[in-house]
Amino acid sequence: MKTVNQHFINGRFVDSHGQETVDIHNPATGELIGRSTYGDEVDAERAIAAAKAAFPAWSVTTLDERREYLQRLADALTERIDELAAMTVTEYGATPLFAGAIDGQARDFFLLAQDLLTPENFQETHNTATITKVPVGVAGLLTPWNGNPWFVCGKAASALAAGCTVVIKPSELSMLQAQIVMECFAKAGLPAGVINVVNGLGAVVGNTIVHSPDVQKLSFTGSTKVGKQIGRDATETMKRVTLELGGKSPTIILDDADLKNAVEFALNAGFMNTGQACIAGSRILVPESRLDEAKQALKAGVEALTIGDPIQPMVSTGHYERVQSYIRKGIEEGAELLVGGEGKPAGFEAGNYVKPTVFVGVTNDMTIAQEEIFGPVLSVITYRDDDEAVAIANDVDYGLHAYVYGEDKKRARTVANRLLAGRVMINEMVDDPTSPFGGFKMSGIGREFGLHGLQAYLETRTVYAT
Ligand code: NAD
Numbered sequence: 001m002k003t004v005n006q007h008f009i010n011g012r013f014v015d016s017h018g019q020e021t022v023d024i025h026n027p028a029t030g031e032l033i034g035r036s037t038y039g040d041e042v043d044a045e046r047a048i049a050a051a052k053a054a055f056p057a058w059s060v061t062t063l064d065e066r067r068e069y070l071q072r073l074a075d076a077l078t079e080r081i082d083e084l085a086a087m088t089v090t091e092y093g094a095t096p097l098f099a100g101a102i103d104g105q106a107r108d109f110f111l112l113a114q115d116l117l118t119p120e121n122f123q124e125t126h127n128t129a130t131i132t133k134v135p136v137g138v139a140g141l142l143t144p145w146n147g148n149p150w151f152v153c154g155k156a157a158s159a160l161a162a163g164c165t166v167v168i169k170p171s172e173l174s175m176l177q178a179q180i181v182m183e184c185f186a187k188a189g190l191p192a193g194v195i196n197v198v199n200g201l202g203a204v205v206g207n208t209i210v211h212s213p214d215v216q217k218l219s220f221t222g223s224t225k226v227g228k229q230i231g232r233d234a235t236e237t238m239k240r241v242t243l244e245l246g247g248k249s250p251t252i253i254l255d256d257a258d259l260k261n262a263v264e265f266a267l268n269a270g271f272m273n274t275g276q277a278c279i280a281g282s283r284i285l286v287p288e289s290r291l292d293e294a295k296q297a298l299k300a301g302v303e304a305l306t307i308g309d310p311i312q313p314m315v316s317t318g319h320y321e322r323v324q325s326y327i328r329k330g331i332e333e334g335a336e337l338l339v340g341g342e343g344k345p346a347g348f349e350a351g352n353y354v355k356p357t358v359f360v361g362v363t364n365d366m367t368i369a370q371e372e373i374f375g376p377v378l379s380v381i382t383y384r385d386d387d388e389a390v391a392i393a394n395d396v397d398y399g400l401h402a403y404v405y406g407e408d409k410k411r412a413r414t415v416a417n418r419l420l421a422g423r424v425m426i427n428e429m430v431d432d433p434t435s436p437f438g439g440f441k442m443s444g445i446g447r448e449f450g451l452h453g454l455q456a457y458l459e460t461r462t463v464y465a466t
Contacts (some may be wrong), residue, residue, distance in 0.1 A: 004175045005037040007199060008182040010050035017042040019199060023047045024176060027093035027313040028351040036090075036175040039200035044167070044208035047196035051138040052214045054193030059135045059163040063117040067160055069190050070110045070117075073160075076184040077107035077153070084149055085179045088248070091176045091312040091351070092145065098273060105433060106153035106181075106343025112434060113157040116454045128466050133458040135163030136240055137216030140209035142202070142230075144222045145315050146374075147274070148174030149181050153217045154433070154448065156195065162457035164217065168197045169205045173315055202226065213237050216458060220244065221278075224372075224398075224442050231445070242446035242456045244278070244438060246372040247400030250393040251281035252415060254406030259290060262405040263297035267378075268429065269403050271305070271356060274312045275323075275376040278443075279401040282370060283362075285377040285389050288382040295360055297340060298380065302339045302356050311345075313352040314375060320352040323375030327357055330368040335359040335379070364392050372398065386411070390418045399440030401425075422447070 006013040018040030026033050038377075059067075077084070081103055088099035122133045139159040143151035148171050159166045170178035182197045198205050202222075209215055210233045220230050221244040234241050251266040253259070269281030286294045305311050314320040327342050340357025354375050362369050364378040369379045383389040393402060401420040409426065416424040422439045422443040438447040446456050 001032065002034040002176050002179070002180045003036070004034065004199065005089070007043050007047065008185060008195070008197040009043070009047045010196065011186075011190075013182075014046070016199075017046075018204070022172070024091065026460075027315055028308075030350045034176050035141045036199060039198045039205050041204060041370045043198045043200065043283070044169075045212075047167045047198045048138065048212050048214050049210065050193035051167050054165045054191060055138055058165050058191060058194050061163065063119070063122070066163070067114045067117050069114040069188065070114050070157065070161060072188040072190070073157075073185065074107050074110040076187040077110070077181075080180055080184055081107060084177065086349070087177050087180055088147075088149065091174065092148070092315055094147075094273075095309045095312055097309075098312075102147045102150040104402070109154045109157035110434065112450075113161040113454070116161055116451060121451060121454065122458075128464050130463045130465070132461045132463065133455070134461055136457055136459050137164060138214060139164040139166045139217040139219060139457060140212075140215045141166055141168045142168050142206050142209065142218065142220040142222065143168070143174075145171035145173035146273060146278075148177050148268055151221050152178065152181055155221075158448065158453040159217075159457045160190075160194065162454055164457045165194045166196065167209055167215065168195070169202070169209060170197065170199060172199070172201055175199050188411050201349065207295055210234060211236070215239060218242070219448075219456065227444060228305050232371065240456070242438075242448060243444040243445055244448060245400075245437065245442060245444040247278045247280070247443050248283060248370065248372055248396045248398040249279055249281050249401040249403065249421065250283045250285050250419075251403040251405065252285045252389050252393055253287065253290075253294070254389075254404065254408070254412060254415065255287035255290060255408040256411075257405050259293050259297055263294060263301055265403070265405050265427070267298070267301045269380040271310065271376050274310070274314075274354075276315065280374075281401075281403045282373060282378055283393075284378055284380045285392055286380055286382055288384055291360070291382055294380065298358050299339050302358055307345045307348050307353055311353065311356055311376060314354055316353070316454050317352055319374070320354060323354050323373055323377060326368055326371070326373045326377055328364065330359045330362070330377070330379070332370070333366045335366060335368060336360070336361040338380070364395055370396055374428065386415055390415060394420045397442040400443035
């Protein structure tokens with residue numbers, strides 16, 4: 001059993017001032033695997049003070065110096081990458097394939113950030129003006145549980161490359177993974193105070209970071225409900241915000257699609273990370289004329305999925321219950337259960353497993369078509385023509401992601417260009433952590449990854465001199 005009772009503040013591990021402890025269970029088995037201590041406001045304030053003190057020196061490091069430190073961070077993670085992936089399996093319930101991929105990419109973020117350290121990304125001229133991009137200050141990084149090392153490292157890589165110092169509050173459901181990441185940060189040996197990590201609850205540690213006048217930037221990934229609150233609170237101290245929030249992404253199957261391939265694609269998009277993915281394609285839009293064919297293919301596809309891998313457990317018992325409540329809601333509101341349903345799959349009662357579930361006969365006004373479920377529960381909605389497909393796809397509060405599948409690529413692109421979504425994938429899953437990522441509408445504000453991600457941590461100063 002692992003114990004996590006320290007935070008990483010000002011270049012060293014320090015005992016938690018907060019004393020509230022919590023048990024950590026393996027979501028696949030229910031087994032007790034660890035105990036952790038939540039930090040409190042004092043821990044958060046100490047971390048913020050350390051980041052503030054470190055900022056003046058870190059903000060003027062040269063691009064070469066920062067490149068070197070980013071390399072050290074990547075190297076430290078490389079040494080522990082297998083251990084980290086194993087912990088992502090144990091603590092989060094991820095499949096080994098997914099854990100290896102996201103934790104590998106967590107490390108890669110530091111390498112990719114090195115490529116952004118070019119003079120032209122920090123200075124340009126316009127007429128007689130010299131436009132300089134300067135680091136915004138101390139950045140508070142608040143992350144969710146669905147691949148926590150990936151979010152922590154992605155945000156930290158951009159912030160550090162920009163010249164910001166950081167205070168990180170990992171998800172309270174990911175503290176064992178965060179411990180390994182913290183140890184890697186310690187090993188990398190950046191100047192004291194440049195990276196600080198405080199475990200704890202959002203309402204306590206997160207809230208202190210959000211309200212602190214000594215934090216100039218917030219990068220939050222999580223639910224829209226919390227993101228809205230953070231956006232409001234951040235205004236008090238005029239913090240810059242990046243908000244990466246929820247989604248209810250459509251997969252539009254066009255009527256010229258090869259249905260077998262299209263359904264396979266839609267199930268991959270929908271059951272990605274067992275639905276615990278902000279970009280999961282949780283609404284499948286099927287042409288009315290091909291519904292029967294689609295139903296057969298969907299049922300067969302879902303029944304072929306194996307519980308355990310790729311279908312992983314929900315991260316917590318609370319989240320399991322939340323997903324169950326949406327399945328009940330779908331039934332109550334009159335949707336037809338094609339496959340799956342309430343309860344746990346036979347033989348997997350000890351873990352937080354949900355039966356992969358597909359509803360048909362869903363109308364876009366139903367709760368299951370509008371709200372983010374964040375589990376393996378998909379809604380099939382029919383449409384008559386491309387205009388109606390686009391209208392249904394856009395008729396939700398969210399706008400994070402979308403998928404289009406069809407034979408005629410030009411037509412698929414025309415449809416894609418009408419979707420209110422930050423990213424659209426046509427006929428293929430693309431994994432590109434260098435092009436901009438973020439949402440329209442209630443899915444958030446701002447963009448992460450690549451140059452857009454770097455710019456989110458920079459202020460612009462214009463100096464005129466002839
Ligand atoms: P959450 O909003 O409950 O929490 C996210 C983080 O914010 C956690 O670290 C939490 O402790 C902290 N937090 C909670 N309340 C806070 C407060 N008042 N002040 C400051 N911090 C606070 O989200 P979650 O359940 O951890 O993650 C799932 C959600 O994240 C889903 O809605 C999902 O769509 C979203 N998500 C979005 C993206 C994206 O890139 N758009 C990616 C992954 C997950």
